[in-house]
Amino acid sequence: MNNSLKNAPGGVSKVEPNTQSAMLPAFARAELAFERGNGAWLTATDGRRFLDFAAGIAVNIAGHAHPHLVTALKEQAEKLWHVSNLYTIPEGEKLARRLADLTFGDLVFFTNSGAEALECAIKMMRKYHSANGQPERYRMITFEGAFHGRTLATIAAGGQKKYLDGFGPPVEGFDQVPFGDHKALEAAIGPETGGILIEPVQGEGGVRPVPTQCLRGLRELCDKHGLLLVLDEVQSGVGRSGKLFAHEWAGITPDIMAVAKGIGGGFPVGACIATREAAKGMTPGTHGTTYGGNPLAMAVGNAVLDLVTAPGFLENVQQMSLRLSQRLAELKDRYPGVIAEVRGSGLLMGLKLHVPNTEFVQALRQEGLLTVGAGDNVVRLLPPLIIGEEEVRHATDAIERAASTFARAKSSNAA
Ligand SMILES: *Cc1c(COP(=O)(O)O)cnc(C)c1O
Numbered sequence: 001m002n003n004s005l006k007n008a009p010g011g012v013s014k015v016e017p018n019t020q021s022a023m024l025p026a027f028a029r030a031e032l033a034f035e036r037g038n039g040a041w042l043t044a045t046d047g048r049r050f051l052d053f054a055a056g057i058a059v060n061i062a063g064h065a066h067p068h069l070v071t072a073l074k075e076q077a078e079k080l081w082h083v084s085n086l087y088t089i090p091e092g093e094k095l096a097r098r099l100a101d102l103t104f105g106d107l108v109f110f111t112n113s114g115a116e117a118l119e120c121a122i123k124m125m126r127k128y129h130s131a132n133g134q135p136e137r138y139r140m141i142t143f144e145g146a147f148h149g150r151t152l153a154t155i156a157a158g159g160q161k162k163y164l165d166g167f168g169p170p171v172e173g174f175d176q177v178p179f180g181d182h183k184a185l186e187a188a189i190g191p192e193t194g195g196i197l198i199e200p201v202q203g204e205g206g207v208r209p210v211p212t213q214c215l216r217g218l219r220e221l222c223d224k225h226g227l228l229l230v231l232d233e234v235q236s237g238v239g240r241s242g243k244l245f246a247h248e249w250a251g252i253t254p255d256i257m258a259v260a261k262g263i264g265g266g267f268p269v270g271a272c273i274a275t276r277e278a279a280k281g282m283t284p285g286t287h288g289t290t291y292g293g294n295p296l297a298m299a300v301g302n303a304v305l306d307l308v309t310a311p312g313f314l315e316n317v318q319q320m321s322l323r324l325s326q327r328l329a330e331l332k333d334r335y336p337g338v339i340a341e342v343r344g345s346g347l348l349m350g351l352k353l354h355v356p357n358t359e360f361v362q363a364l365r366q367e368g369l370l371t372v373g374a375g376d377n378v379v380r381l382l383p384p385l386i387i388g389e390e391e392v393r394h395a396t397d398a399i400e401r402a403a404s405t406f407a408r409a410k411s412s413n414a415a
Pocket residue numbers: 112113114115116118147148149150199203204232233234235236260261
């Protein structure tokens with residue numbers, strides 16, 4: 001306090017500025033800061049270059065500083081930033097129409113984040129049954145290893161002890177079942193159950209794709225019991241799986257879907273997309289947001305959609321996914337003591353390891369490759385969706401160097 005301007009006489013400090021971080025230490029941050037980015041590459045403040053296979057945690061789908069997104073943001077910034085949802089927002093009307101036309105959905109609610117998109121989805125599921133005269137059907141079945149965000153409702157939905165601990169009684173109404181346990185799932189459906197919430201590919205939980213068979217089974221189960229199927233495509237959506245949305249691989253549609261991350265390409269945008277039927281309880285005044293869907297966010301969202309729907313975009317994701325997974329499978333064969341399994345869908349890939357994932361992420365960073373850890377001792381590879389063969393080669397070369405270092409360390413420990 002002494003060295004801050006607060007206590008200095010006349011408001012002028014003669015002592016050293018306070019160099020301690022004033023950021024809430026809720027994150028274990030790396031001591032690495034970036035100055036600028038271009039495509040899949042980032043330049044750190046100290047000049048080092050990194051290949052970005054983290055993409056802001058599956059956000060920067062068009063890489064960094066994509067000219068189409070920069071132009072959209074600049075042009076909108078010079079016209080209008082924010083007016084609130086008291087008024088019609090033409091850019092939002094346009095994005096909602098496009099999303100509805102491209103998906104199962106009829107109606108869209110825009111948010112600023114994934115957790116808020118999930119909050120809307122959860123509230124909508126509850127309101128649907130209430131509007132049908134069954135307000136007691138407010139419960140939702142979720143899956144072990146799930147991640148749906150950090151608000152009070154979404155940590156309850158995710159059900160992870162480490163995120164619930166110390167935050168008081170969890171929000172009521174979520175029943176969690178083990179991942180892939182069909183018997184437990186059927187047994188969990190009761191007279192108060194109103195919906196099932198699932199990520200088509202678990203991201204934070206360790207890159208665990210739900211088999212297409214199971215997604216179809218969930219759809220049937222929901223139809224049979226009058227439940228709403230709610231998909232969390234915050235991480236798996238907007239092209240990341242190689243389709244616009246991951247559930248398309250299974251040929252099914254949900255009733256409600258939460259989207260965020262990639263849809264803003266780095267600008268905070270989320271969306272809750274629903275059929276008209278599922279949304280029937282959401283009448284004027286039932287839900288709201290101040291920032292959600294503001295003109296800046298909507299201009300960028302439309303520009304992102306221009307890119308993702310352009311011919312060849314999803315094909316590139318599928319091709320790069322194939323190359324990446326082939327190369328990773330080779331590395332798994334070559335370093336079986338380090339890499340246990342390669343999993344994922346599209347460019348949401350995971351390496352399940354025999355060595356600590358946190359150490360591996362650090363080793364990759366030393367090699368100039370940015371990745372993200374996940375549950376189940378997995379390292380996530382989440383590159384921008386615009387990568388080409390050169391980036392795949394560069395990334396897998398870095399992974400090979402790190403894997404061989406770990407393999408050598410392991411064999412010298414064993415000796
Ligand atoms: C990141 C994520 C969320 C939460 O999104 P925020 O924007 O951090 O609130 C929810 N669900 C899934 C599957 C996610 O990956």
